[in-house]
Amino acid sequence: MATYSKLVRIVDRQALIDAVSDLSSSKVVGVDTETTGLDPLVDRIRLIQLAGDRLDRVFVVDLFELGDACIDPLNKFFTGPQVKVFHNAKFDLKFLRRAGLRVSPPVFDTMIASQLVTAGLQVGGHGLNDLVRQYLGKNLDKSSQMSDWSRELSDEQLEYAARDAAVLPRLRAALAPLLVRNGLVDTAKLEFDCLNAVVDMELNGMRLDVERWQALTRQLKAEMQRAAAELQTMLRGASVDEVSLFGPEYQTVNLDSTQQVLDALRSLGIPVQGTSRAHLTSLASDYPVVAALLEYRDIAKKVQAFAESLPTFVHQVTGRIHPTYHQLGASTGRFSCSDPNLQQIPRGVEFRSCFVPDPGCKMVIADYSQIELRVAAEISKDARMIAAYRQGQDLHRLTASLVTGKDIGEVTKDERQAAKAVNFGLIYAMGAAGLRAYARDTYGVEMTMDQAETFRHRFFSAYKGLGEWHRSVAASRQMWTRTIGGRLRSWRNDPKLTGLLNTPVQGTAADIVKKALALLAEALDGTDVRIIGSVHDEVLLEAPASKAEYAAELLKTTMEKAGAHYLKLVPIVAEARIADSWAEK
DNA sequence: GGCTGTGGTACTCG
């Protein structure tokens, strides 16, 4: 598949300067890299391929030949006005950054563009080869992809490298009209603009106080063993004689097997439907063995999923944890995170206090205040919610006063807590039964079925706009939704009402966080304040102690500015703090 | 008997 006529291998500085000059005639330049491995913290870039859309040549820059002589000319190009087209830009940007090269917008990522236009519908892959096949009707030979790029390069390798870059401007030309047609230009720009922040978060990672973590792990494991032994004895209650006859090894239950645990509970005469927490909580007060099981589960989860696994992710070179952020990992537009998933580290102080800044540094942490409720107020245009937020009122307290009939000043702590469950549950059209269960399990709030029904009724009498929004979405029978920023999600089969309501709210919150990250990456470029993580409504920075105040102020104002970019009726508030670990409030 | 992949369950987060 010939997509270019000439491959120009660049091995000296002057040739590179000439090449960059030639490329200035192109508005769009495909960029790809070949690296000696997959880890930007260990491996190195061998080649950078540049393919201008107005040239029939592809420049293949050999970094092993050029060394640091490439930095200035390439930085001139990468900060220039041309659209730099990548496929899976995050991968290349991380390696480029490590080589001292920073790419400024405009950037176009064909993988992200493809994910956006399919809007959450599964359509096969978004690999480069998938896109070339789909949009250009050709097949790419990827056989050189995993070849050894650290030695003398064969013609075949060079051709492969050039071809991957050459195809990118053409892919962009195919994808850009689809973004336009689907109203996704702003969303695409948002995603492209926050690439540098994602690169920051992955390259910087977070520091784990390993000794502290290991001490925690030892303690949790001891607790787990105690809990397991106790539970094991209680589960064998019906067959104590057998145990005394055949020894303690007899009839042990695999505590991690729901099947065996269920059988054991039933053989004790306990009427269990399933072994999930929802089934068990109501039985815990009557059956000590059930309480023991819940306690064991609690500790076992912490040991197995977190305590033992996290240290395996500490990087050999940096000593930090570098997770992978999946920019479009969730179909609402949120990030997902893996290897490890730092977005689900338990909230408890004992865990989060192990995440610490480097010596001499502070963590600067900010989160949005009730962002989803605020977005729901904006989308539904509910007059009462909007007024409350404009006046800086506490919405949970307001809801408590509306459903109890009390004055705002007389609302108790417990009532406010109950109202939290009411707010979060009911904005997405939860039923009374669901509300009751949700309030109990999530907030420890007990309410009768009648109370739940009454709360629900009063809630929608108070927030009429919210109810109207629910009715209009239910009546629309739409197969798609959009966030305020225009992000699209489509369904193949009839979506549930709750999904139709939740997606634009969660997605708009994601738009806001991404906008904040994009602004931050730009504002912090060239400083020693680092973006180290993001958890849905929270952004974490690490800064030298002397700059922590500045960073906190910048973080708060930037996050609020991002909110104001999307929300016009409701103010968005972010709260920042300076801390010596992730745990401090 | 041991390996791999898959689906289900349970639990963590916002």
Next chain:
DNA sequence: TCACGAGTACCACAGCC
């Protein structure tokens, strides 16, 4: 029995050599 969105660990099972 739980509003939405995720990832991971574990078990159970099917299919394979």
